[in-house]
Amino acid sequence: MTLEQLHTLFLKHPTVCTDTRKITKGCIFFALKGPKFNGNTFADEAIKNGAEYVVIDEEKYKKSDKHLLFSDVLETLQKLSTFHRNHSSAKVISLTGSNGKTTTKELINVVLSKKYRTIATQGNLNNHIGVPLTLLSIKPDTEIAIVEMGANHQREIAFLSSIAQPDFGYITNFGKAHLEGFGGVEGVIKGKSELYDYLILNNKYVFLNADDSIQKRKLELYTKKIGFSIEDHQYYIIKFLGANPFVIIEFENEKVETQLIGKYNFSNCCAAILMGKYFNVSIEDIKNAIESYRPQNNRSQIIDKKDLRIILDAYNANPSSMKVALENFEIVDAPKKYLFLGDMFELGKDAEKEHQAIVDYIKELGFTDVYLIGENFSKTQTLFKKFNSFEDLKKNINTTSLDRGNVLIKGSRGMALERILEFL
Structure with missing residues (x-):
């Protein structure tokens, strides 16, 4: 089958799925591979769950005309998308x-x-x-x-x-x-x-x-x-x-x-x-x-809880975004300010230096009620409260000490700091 022929089928069935748990009736399932799974093995399941066609790249899984064999499923998905974009x-x-x-x-x-x-x-x-x-x-x-x-x-x-x-x-x-x-x-x-x-x-x-x-x-x-x-x-x-x-x-x-x-x-x-x-x-x-427009999905969301106004910015973090978030929080009017900051990921050899730089900047800005969460922040030289993990924070924090004021929650996605909302 050619890419053009696949696109003709796609125009008749214009829904693509890559996860058998999310199959919709009449879709085309692309049997992608990952480090721990082979989508080809789910081809029959996809058909049974309502997929009109499945795109596979291993011949032994081709059971019918609904099984469309290509040399590489991911490459086919990418090339089909470009073909469709130009169509x-x-x-x-x-x-x-x-x-x-x-x-x-x-x-x-x-x-x-x-x-x-x-x-x-x-x-x-x-x-x-x-x-x-x-x-x-x-x-x-x-x-x-x-x-x-x-x-x-x-x-x-x-x-x-x-x-x-x-x-x-x-x-x-x-x-x-x-x-x-x-x-x-x-x-x-x-x-x-x-x-x-x-x-x-x-x-x-x-x-x-x-x-x-x-x-x-x-x-x-x-x-x-x-x-x-x-x-x-x-x-x-x-x-x-x-x-x-x-x-x-x-x-x-x-x-x-x-x-x-x-x-x-x-x-x-x-x-x-x-x-x-x-x-x-x-x-x-x-x-x-x-x-x-209102931000959602943990991106600079404003959440009011009792006497606390929470800025939830826990979708992701890096040294640049962390710094500007702190600068903004510093100028916000509030009776008290609390920082809950989680580790920044994917910094490689710069991780120790960049986390220490953020801690030093927090001190420079004059924040005092600071909670640092994660292995990298725990290694920093500071008198601020440090916790090795979210579980460590949850076990040891006394939330009754948080009076009326504003809270900034920020960290990398892997830290999932939105969980802090459970006990604030």
């Missing part, structure tokens, strides 16, 4: 960056969906499987597809760009994320900039934060760029009015009061505003979209 007339916007990708993607989506039929990456399905699944969710009437791309090593963004083939691209920022895989900060910049490399090579449009010195330098000689700035009138002007705790913005004499905390969300909003302007969404619709 569609939808414009594709890809974005990557160290911090803020998912929030920015959601903001872009709420703005552009005011005028266009859009699809966007679900959750953070932004890897070599998630990007193809997003592209395959493009419908016949989709006008714009917003595709988030994540990476933790070199050449990954280049590969995802070759799959998504974006018409437009945006990089949120370059920070200290996945240092172990990228090989340091310069490696992060090089790896994330692979999106720029693709766009420039293919003469596509780039959206940029013109106040980010790295972005500005990288795109200095490139002409197909659309940028925002707080003061450089070569670009679209968007003003930052404050964040105590919610970000307030002004553009074209319109004041926008968001439900996003922290100055670090200013540029995320700006990217969505800029794209709304470029795609001719009305000022009123852009304002309404930004103001109505």
Whole structure:
């Protein structure tokens, strides 16, 4: 069977599944392999559960015409998604960056969906499987597809760009994320900039934060760029009015009061505003979209519990995002402030240095009620309270000592610090 023939079947059965526990009637099941499983062994189960076809790559599992044999299931999924992307007339916007990708993607989506039929990456399905699944969710009437791309090593963004083939691209920022895989900060910049490399090579449009010195330098000689700035009138002007705790913005004499905390969300909003302007969404619709957006899934969520206002930012953490979260929390008005910070992962040889730097910064900012959780934070030199694990925290903390005030909870996904809500 050819890729084109598979795509014809997909158009008749436009739902893809990679997990037999989530089979929907009439879908196409792709029998992916992992370190501890072989999807081919679930092919018959998928058919029994309602899948119309299964894509396999081992001949011994081919039992009927519903079993479609290809040389490599993952490669077939990726190639099919690119074929489908090119079959569609939808414009594709890809974005990557160290911090803020998912929030920015959601903001872009709420703005552009005011005028266009859009699809966007679900959750953070932004890897070599998630990007193809997003592209395959493009419908016949989709006008714009917003595709988030994540990476933790070199050449990954280049590969995802070759799959998504974006018409437009945006990089949120370059920070200290996945240092172990990228090989340091310069490696992060090089790896994330692979999106720029693709766009420039293919003469596509780039959206940029013109106040980010790295972005500005990288795109200095490139002409197909659309940028925002707080003061450089070569670009679209968007003003930052404050964040105590919610970000307030002004553009074209319109004041926008968001439900996003922290100055670090200013540029995320700006990217969505800029794209709304470029795609001719009305000022009123852009304002309404930004103001109505509420973060979810442990990303800068505001939760009020008794006398505590909790900022739950426990989806992920790295030295860059941790620092800006602390800076924002420091300026927030509150009778008392409490920090619950969990380990930052994937820092490799820099882990000890970066955790100590955060602890030193906490002291510099003047915080006193600090709870550090995880093996890396436990190794730091500090008088702050330290706990080897979440279980250790839960067993030893006296939550009755937390009076009226604000709480910041932040850590890497593997720490799952949202569990702290159970006993606050």
